[in-house]
Amino acid sequence: MLLLACFVGAVCLLITRGRRNFCWRNTKRLFRSGGLAAVAVRDALRFCSDILILVRLLLVLKVKAARVRGVDWSVADMFEEILYRHGDKPAIVVAETGSSTTYTQLDRRSNQVAYWALSQGLQKGDVVALIMPSCPDYVAIWLGMAKVGVCTALVNIHTKGPALAHAVRIALEQSKSHTPIVVVDRSLAALMDPDVLDALPETVRICVYGGEAEAGDISRDDMWSQIATMSQGSVPEGSRRGIMWNSPLIYIYTSGTTGLPKASKISHLRFFSSAVMFSVATRLRSNDRVYCALPLYHSSGGMLGVGGCWRARCTLVVRRRFSVRHFSSDCVAHRCSVVQYIGEVARYLVNSNETDLDQQCSIRVAFGNGLSPDVWRRFQQRYHVQRICEFYASTEGNVAMVNTTSKVGAVGVVPWFAAKLYPTLLLKMDPEGEELLRDSRGRCVPCQPGEVGQLVGLINDHDPARRFEGYTDSKASAKKIVRDVMLPGDLYFASGDLLRKDAFGFYYWVDRLGDTFRWKGENVATTEVAHVICGFPGIADVNVYGVEVPGTEGRAGMAAIALKESRQADELDWKRFFQHLNRHLPSFAQPQFLRVAAISSSTSHMTTTFKRIKTQLRKEGFDPTNIEGEALLLRDGVDRTFVPLSRHLYEAISDGSLRL
Incomplete structure (x- = not known):
């Protein structure tokens, strides 16, 4: 009876559109109208489902917190529970090669990492930085570190120059070790150039992982060959003594609201809560395969994807880099029933040419964020997605919600x-x-x-x-x-x-809000971009902001540049400027548009009230009719320069025929 009462109440709430107008008279009207009742019942069930999921999430988390409070517990314990029954099950499959790593193999590899960490003198409370593309060993490294109480900073592999040095430095500053360690994949070792190394502590060790050591490279430790000699046996339980639910597990970077990347602290229980959110909202089953082309250094892939699969004892299919061309073939070949997305990924997919493989996709749930209403239904229909779970969360925050009702556009309830x-x-x-x-x-x-x-x-x-x-x-x-x-x-x-x-x-x-915008699924800190731009000769000041571009998710970067006295836009070497940006910023952070004027004529947007002026700049956007007396330029990725933004180019961008 209680459930029936709750159901009727929810239906009435939906019909009356709010509690203030609630009236039992509407209940009678509801059951007199069969068609309306059917729709209302469906919506009410979905609505109640979301509420039950919220309650279940909170209940599971509170029960777990009560059990582990005051005792030693870590994510390593969560992982090892899988091994007794599901050790031979694939934990991670690499989409590009089809190679599979079972839970037992992942455990053994992580044990080798743990023993290696102990051999290097790392102790509980130390921090290492990890720079590596998505792969099974990526998870094995931070899991192995966790087994001995070492926290791993998951550095964005697209971070370059001063931003990279800053990201690594703020992580290593938290470490107690006198010889801080950076683990970098051999394919990305060039990122650790002399300028970056000069900004790090003199005692830092660069440990290269994967592939064959280069001849004559004696400045960097070959972690790959060292780990191969380590034991695969279980790590002594004493190594985890003192690791508790609130101990730091990993650092995940976010631009926050302003400035250079900030390292968000993720505890063992926070990782567990993310795993619960993903597995409960999607109703993950042990026979599911979750497709994740999102980077594992972000919370969506690294926490929700990895953790959710662990909790459900299912398989994660990873791809190093998202590919429109391979999406359908990956989902079909690897029998993926759940996919993770961000809004921009979904838009790329629905705007691509359809293939026969699209019709063969059998996706039970798509889970992600940033899916705009105009893409939602197209994405769902094209790939036969039974249910879309759109969620909201911030890496560093304590607010998260999910919409499991498939209500278009909603991020949670x-x-x-x-x-x-x-x-x-x-x-x-x-x-x-x-x-x-x-x-x-x-x-x-x-x-x-x-x-x-x-x-x-x-x-x-x-x-x-x-x-x-x-x-x-x-x-x-x-x-x-x-x-x-x-x-x-x-x-x-x-x-x-x-x-x-x-x-x-x-x-x-x-x-x-603030001085951050999102582009290509990444947060862009305007102060970081402005700092790089101001480092180019001839530029006096800059104001960086995001502008809306029709048919895209997020905002594209735009910079209002003030040139030094007597300088004109056509006097700057825009090819060199392009190279300068490319050297210091990842591609997603580089501005797509520039509006350029001499400092004497740019006071309208170069004042001390930057935030108020920035609002006006956003409104003006990149429309040439809104900008007079200033040069308007477009980033040209083909010729690697900036070119004048004509009316023709503006219209091509606006109608989607020219994609940024």
């Missing part, structure tokens, strides 16, 4: 009656959109349904679902905390993301 269970809020912003709006009492103002606001989550260090672990940089962590939001002394995590919600509690993505 937290209805009003679950607010106490999962305390998240949307808060109004001031008219300039930079600070939270507060009332006469100094409290923040919650948004009403349909209003856009910043998403925040209540912080409670005693609740594993509400903890904010933050960054390695305590000052950066402090900037993400908002105080006295609803009550004196309360603390909330400020996501920096703008969302809106409807009367049912479904949340919808709107935009990012």
Whole structure:
């Protein structure tokens, strides 16, 4: 009877579109109308399913936290539970080659890594940096480190120059070891150039993994050959003594809101909670195969994908780099029933030429974020996706939600009656959109349904679902905390993301706040890009921001450049400028558009009120009709330079015939 009452209540809530208009009269109308009832029942069941998933997620996490609190427990324990029954099952399959690594093989490889770490003098609490493409050994390395209490910093392989040096340095600063270690794949060893090494501690050791050692290369340790000599046997349990649920497992990098990459601290329990979220939301089965062409140094692939498969005892199919051409063939050849996506990946796929293999895909669930409504149905229909699970989460934050109802465009749901269970809020912003709006009492103002606001989550260090672990940089962590939001002394995590919600509690993505935008599935910190641009001769100042481009996800990078006195746009060597950007920035962070003027004529967007002016620059975008008196340039990846952006090129970009 209780379940029936809950069901009827949910149906009535959907029909009345909100609790304020609830009336039992609507229940009678519902059951008098068969067609309406059928639709309402379906939607109500989906809605209730989302709520049950939220409850189950929180329950599993709280029970696990209660069991491991005060005792030694790590992700290594979680992994080893798999071996008793599923050791011979493929853990990871490499899509390019079809090679398979079983759970037992992954365990043995990670044991070799653990023994190698001990042989190098690494101890509990130390940190190593890992720079490697997605592969089974990538997981084996950080798992092996975890078995002896060493934290692994998962460095983005597309990070270059000063940003790479910074990312490695802030990780190694957390290590107690006097000889900090960077593990780098041999194919990426060139990233550790002299400029990067000069910015690192003199005692740093570069340990190269994979392939054959190069003749005469004595400056770098050959970790690959050293590990091959190590024991594959179980690591002594004493090696994990003192590792607890809140000990750091890995660092994952995010640009945060401003500046160079920040290292987010991921504890063992945080990894477990991500695994629960993915496996429960997708209803993973042990016979599933999860296709992941996303990088394992990001949370989606490295935490949700890897951890979710562990928890369900199923197989992860990885590809080093996403390929539109190989997506369908991979899914068919490897019998993938679940796929992970980001919005840009899905858009690439639906805009590509259809193949016969598309019709042979049998995808039960697609799980990811950033899927825009115009792509949602096309993606689902083309690849026969039975269900799409769109989610919202931030690597460093304590707010996560998922939409398992297939409600197009929604990133999650937290209805009003679950607010106490999962305390998240949307808060109004001031008219300039930079600070939270507060009332006469100094409290923040919650948004009403349909209003856009910043998403925040209540912080409670005693609740594993509400903890904010933050960054390695305590000052950066402090900037993400908002105080006295609803009550004196309360603390909330400020996501920096703008969302809106409807009367049912479904949340919808709107935009990012601050000096960060997203392009090609990556976060771009404008201050980092601006620093690189200002390092080029002839440039006096720059303002970097993201602009919307029709038919794409996120925002493309654009830079308003002020040249030094007496300099004109046609006087700069744009080929050299292209090379300069390519040398110091990954491709996704390089601006696609430039608007250039002499410093004397660019004061309209080069003032001390940068944030307010940046809003206007975003509105003007890259439309030539909005920009007068300044040169407008487009990044030309073929000729490796910047060329004038004509009206013809603008229209080609806008209608999708010219892709960025």
